[in-house]
Amino acid sequence: MELSKQFPLQNNNSFNVKSICPAIYFPKTLADLEQLPDLSSYNFYILGDGTNTLFVEQQAPIIIKPEFSGIDILETPERYIVSVGAGEYWHGLVCFCLENGIYGLENLALIPGSVGAAPVQNIGAYGVEFSNFCSHVKWFEFTSQTIKTLSKDECQFSYRNSIFKQDLYNKGIIVEVVFDFPKAWQANLSYAGLSTLDKNSTAKQIMDKVISLRKSKLPDPIKIPNAGSFFKNPVVSEQQFSLLQKMYPNLPFYLQSKGQVKLAAGWLIEQAGLKGYRKNDVGVHEHQALVLVNYKSNNGENIVALAKYVQQKVLTKFNILISPEVRMVTKQGEQDFADLIIDYKCD
């Protein structure tokens, strides 16, 4: 298996900050996985394409970067079952499916990242989530050295969450993701931004619209390094929501089950006066306040400092604690954002 020591990660994280890991493994086959050393007493982190990871320090932990490739299609009279290696590029898969007449992922076009990362945080956009089309996930368990199959239910998907971030965290590696696309396809135009499309739109027309929406709002990480939404949209009680709505009648909201309401973190950040804010070569994007961007800092700590500042401003104005979707990684491995102590302030 390919292994590199003292590996610089600047080109392996979409924030483009500097960090070096002591070792990085690139497993591509089951035999490679079996050769991995026992890392249970070390700090390590499983990295996809690095589009949702912030390396906070100049030193990173040991990295495992799965590179399983390949896409297989099984066609039945009613569905397509598509098996995809975890190291494949997500948007490449979306394009491949559409080119082969397999529809469903068009709303998830242009999301940066690898296929193996999609189940971990149950990626979602424009009214669709990964879990809508998940059949099962194949996962290599470190202790038993075997590949297990987890059904969609066993993956415990919820908003930007799954069992891979919870009970199975760092206990194994996703090697393959298996999708189930019914041939009886229906356009999903539920998201407000897609309502201008004709209800008979093709999957290709939806994909083109999603791509143009994303390009208009979200900065291209190649040009302005970023990790998409930095924070998750917060979920509050109906009680807290109705108090807020009285004060802010334009507050965007999405009703959830169990008497809960999801709010738009981007709106809260903009109302806190931070859209376009810039300091220490990092900032809040001028078109989508949920995205923190790196103009030219090499230092992940600057982004953490900005995120703490944004979190504090929103807390002070709305009494809502927004928390990052982006994962924080130090030399000690992944950390809770709350536990990161940063010396300096933005103000």
Ligand code: EPU
């Ligand atoms: N809004 C503002 N100001 C802003 C940003 C948003 O007022 O600066 C308002 C919008 O006008 C709208 C509401 O907030 O009323 C929601 O905004 P938007 O539709 O742009 O979506 P979002 O909730 O900010 C989520 C996902 C995105 C996904 C979009 C579209 C999360 C954390 N983010 O953002 O996902 O593309 O919906 O479905 O759930 C990502 O995860 O990296 C990502 C980009």
